[in-house]
Amino acid sequence: MKAHLLRIADRLRESYWFVPTIMAIGALLLALTMVYIDSHSGSHWMDRFPWLYAARPEGARSLLSSVGGAMIGVAGTTFSVTMAAVVYASGQYGPRLLSNFMSDRGNQVTLGTFIATFIYSLMVVRTIRSPGETVGEVGFVPQLAVLVGVILVLCSIAVLIFFIHHVPSRIHINSVIERIGDRLLAEIDNRFPVFVGRPLDESADDDRIPDAFRLDASPAAIERRGPVRAKDNGYIQLIDEETLLDTARANDLILRLQYQPGDFTHRGSVLVEAWPAEALDEDATAALRTAFAIGSRRTALQDLRFLIDELVEIAARALSPGVNDPFTANSCLDWLGAALADLARRDLPSRLRADEDGVLRIIAHPMTFAGFVERGFGALAQYASADKIAGQHFLAALGDVALSCEAPERIATLVLQAKQFRDLAERALSGASREAVLTRADELLRALAEPDYKRRLRDGNAWLGGTA
The missing domain is CATH 1.20.120 (Four Helix Bundle (Hemerythrin (Met), subunit A))
Structure with a gap:
């Protein structure tokens, strides 16, 4: 409700x-x-x-x-x-x-x-x-x-x-981008590190996951999954976390979410799987179904990907041949970089969620840092790699995100993104434009390969910044 x-x-x-x-x-x-x-x-x-x-x-x-x-x-x-x-x-x-x-x-x-x-x-x-x-x-x-x-x-x-x-x-385009970027940063601040329930350490609590939800689950264990199916067609706009936790605790269930806000679902698709199935009665099924608000379009209520997609859409349109406005794309890259830099400083929640007693109740599917990077920079790479101005700014934004990263796996994500972008630019550009973008990509990759990458990036601020 x-x-x-x-x-x-x-x-x-x-x-x-x-x-x-x-x-x-x-x-x-x-x-x-x-x-x-x-x-x-x-x-x-x-x-x-x-x-x-x-x-x-x-x-x-x-x-x-x-x-x-x-x-x-x-x-x-x-x-x-x-x-x-x-x-x-x-x-x-x-x-x-x-x-x-x-x-x-x-x-x-x-x-x-x-x-x-x-x-x-x-x-x-x-x-x-x-x-x-x-x-x-x-x-x-x-x-x-x-x-x-x-x-x-x-x-x-x-x-x-x-x-x-x-x-x-x-x-005005800058005002439009600013409003989207501000809301994206505000949603990141509100959503992380807590998403649904209290996060658990996945490595320490993996044994809490029932056999029915494991990759090597037996047919007998799979039979104990109780599906909660959707009755409407549309996009999941909102998930009521409190209802999920309260229902799971009241019926001693463990829930696995099959969708997240922004995903499209249709009538008959499984929204949630509950274990054990025998504890999932009609009242619990109805309560779990009401935790999902489904509508005709995506919204930014809980969907960070939607806000990222809006920035990507503006930048992609700006870099289209009919518009050819790389500076608008640069503004979108600036706000994407600011959002991912803010995200890089935060602990993303575990997919395992517990109630107040520490009992596993929900297995969620939140996006990882690599997922957010791919959603933003990965989606724009094919467009920015074909333009010198946008391409250089793309790499500058990646370097700016790297300054906020501490975890090696997140740096590895940015390195992979920079390498993929370099390969795209090498094929899409030619002449002096190609040389300028590849040189900047190589400089970024060399800096990220060193243990003191932050110092190297700051010392190289003349090329990482001031390119607007």
Whole structure:
């Protein structure tokens, strides 16, 4: 249930209707409140302020009518401009970036402000009465409500000025990349080192894995696996860790996750395997199934690979022959390097997860450091290797990640990536461009082969840095 609630909250955050609706309801309540205050207190309070003048019925009605008409027109124009910006960004940077613009709070508040001002004016203007309109009743002008309407108009003008500046600044490519990179770094900080449960030492606790989940499992042991199958088609957007742990502990189960956030699943595919199968009753199966939120598209709720893929997509499009913009690709490489450098300083969680009592409950499948490097740099290598500017920056970013690495196996991952990139560049480039990229690759490989590679990389900062 928690997973589905979080998915609904994410959908509301990315919708254009939720914030304007809340603001419209607020405007409606504000109008009713102001009119109520005016009807009970009158407008005598305005006599204490010589710079305030009580409006007459015709003037107040004309003012609010003009405000309402203008606001709905500006709201329509704002919506059109927003849609044009969204279509442009989707075409230029990739359709998967559409949700980034849909969730922009500035656009939502701007649209909501104009709609709220329109609704407020509409609700207040209907309460204005001229003398003689109704037999036996005097005229009524909600002076305080009209004054608040004028204040809302001034706020709307300020929001319009903000919106004119906001739209071009948000679709600027560096701003788009920065938002993705910032969220990637924030998700890394939130997710690691803890992912699901308490990590165990894999080498020391490998004997805790049931025989049914081992590679050499016998047919009899495999029969004791209880599958939990999906009922929907789509991408796994969220996995509720607490539900998995609580259900496994309550039923004395050990679970093996078959998917991770971002993977596509279809009806009938096995989401989780539980051991022993005889302890997996219908209630436990239903609880485990509700721990997975499945939707039509990938999201960044728990999927770090999705954010990496967004940066890779922007860089790949920038390096395509039709665009040929290596400097945009360099910006993506900078943020990928920053994210992987941050990741290199962290202990990635074990695939074995225990409950509070130290009992193995979940066998997960988190990505390794090598997996993240391959997802980012590996996916971009074929594009950057064909361009001198992007190729040199690619190697610089690898060197920057190496400065944050301590574990030999992570350095080996970067060495392998540099060698593979060198081979690609050797085949894709020619002439002076080929010589420049291969020379830089050889310098990086020589530095990484030495025990004091960090000193060598820092001493070689003239070629590792300053290449933007």
